[in-house]
Amino acid sequence: MSGAALLGASGQAFAQEATALPDIDIDSEVVQGETAAGAQRIDRSDLRARQSSSSDTAKLLQSVPGVSGFSAGGFSTLPVIRGLESQRLGVTVDGVTIMSACPNDMNPPLSYTDPQTVQSIGVITGVSPVSSGGDSIGGIIAVETAPPQFARSGETLLTGEASAFYRSNGDGFGGAMSLTMANDVLSLTYNGSYTQADNFEGGGSHGTVRSSEFAKTDHSLNLAAQTDIGLFELKGGYHFSPYEGFPNQYMDMTSNKSWFLNGHYAGAFDWGDLDVRAHYRNTDHEMNFLADKGGTANGGMPMNTETRSAGYNVKVDILLGNAGTLRVGNEFQHQWLNDYWPAVAGSMMMGPDPYINVNGAKRDRLGTYVEWEKNWSSVTAIAGIRNDQLWMNAGEVQPYGTGMMQMADVMAATAFNAASRRRHDSNWSASALLRYDLSKIASLELGYARKARSPNIYERYTWGRGSMSSSMIGWFGDGNGYVGNLDLKPEKADTLSATLTFKGGGETGWSVRISPYYTHVTDYIDVVKLKDFTDMMGMPTGFAQLQFANQDAEIYGIDVSGAVPLWSSERFGKTRLNAKASWLRGRNISDGASLYHQMPFNGSVSLEHSLGGLETQVQLSWAADKDRVDPTRNEPRTQGYALVDAQIAYSWKTYRVTLAAENLLDKAYFAPLGGISLGDYGATGMLRPVPGRGRSINVGFGVKF
């Protein structure tokens, strides 16, 4: 099985699966199999164990060593892998890339998923094969929903899963249902989920974190046909979020509607495999102020984004016998984006015309790759080369008006409209991976990749220079203003990564995994400061206006994880200890300072016990002081902390109940990548980082049928 295929593989045996003990120790899980890519997997049973604690798929991902996240709205955390944030990662849902459609990246790909209905998540933190995606320089996150199930010939199948949860902190609740009806040829699956929460309470005396409420619902229908020539799937879905507060943004999401249609064909032939996907997505996104930021009684500040994307993805695996497998792929993705801010009646600043932030921007990408994979008895090699052609363009823009207060935007719009905005990038990538089984218990994975990513629409085409207009741009949660840059070049990253794995005792045995890495990025899209913002008295506000700019950067670090069974007996059950730790340094070589939002040393230790249907887990996680910060963005330092989580779950027959205490000791802390609490700032005038969640008692219930 290839690295890419491994990411796509899902638990086919889902329907037949007994109520297995949930496998919570994903920290130490190394997916075995003939792969050199070292994918780590969070499977359905892991998600089932933790779905009552979070509706944010990206948050659950942080149990994988090397994965962290920029805090955002309640289901929109932006994943970070080894210091590279979401824009730089290859994130797919059912094999499809979802383009961000908001100047604050409020609707990232994982916000369209719900942990309750996700089947599995594959994560590659190190070097990945070129077949796993282009236009990214960091790791890979591949979310899969359940594959279609079929009945045996002459039978019909009706199967599914339902779940519900309640979280005391923020009064969160939700539920989900999956239902499959099938015969031996056709299979129809419905997936639906709903989740909502009020503002959560910070730990200790931190009080309510304003603008942290949310609600959303996701539905999908998948029709599949199993035929002589392969599997056909047609899947459509709808997502709606009526509100999602963003504690670390000036704006909140007040509506996000998105629907999609995906077609998929997979066929296995004598000569190899053929996999074809076609996809379309339509998203309408609206921002304004929720109550904590002043509401919309006087119009607020409406901001609208519309995105349409469409594309295809063809992958052919050609079996070469003793010479291995040749993989050839071609994909095209079209994105169209409009971003405009309607005038507010009676406002001096926001009128009389609509502000046109991005006018019909287009970002088209054609990717092509060739990859070769070969397995020997103890060695697997994957090597590939890839080209991505990027074509981008955007129309003319306009400020709110031509008044004195709007002069900075008037001049910026004139300059932007006079400039040539058509861009073309030709990005070459290559990667080589080697997996070597050194002995029965030890294996070594080595990888080198050069990968490239072109700027996104907001990095290239936002233009406003006013303090207000530029403060609306940016997904960094830092309160600063961001200005796009037409001169940006694509980022090019050279990455070396290695993983040494020791493992013994089979499925429930011990393991140690040590993964060092080094990445050098040429033309890393960071920022330079244009000016400090000042208040009416001319005093600096602590926020700055920044412009995206190419710089050079390097990130190096090490992820270590392991697990060991402590005892196992019929009478006393099984006990297991898991641990992980991550350390990294991210440096902007051009200005010598730290890169923004790099995690300090952090880790966790957990103890699990299972006896019959009863499972107990206690986890201690910690992060050290964050004292390496990016001075250009006025990034706050955060203090080290340790948190205790505990969970008890009981499964019988097809039922399962969980009771969990998150942040059991109600520790007050600030997440190192939490950003600035702007919702609180607006209400209290006090500037602080976003407090971490205080204690929450979470209960969950699930049933399979």
Ligand SMILES: [Cu+2]
């Ligand atoms: Cu938004």
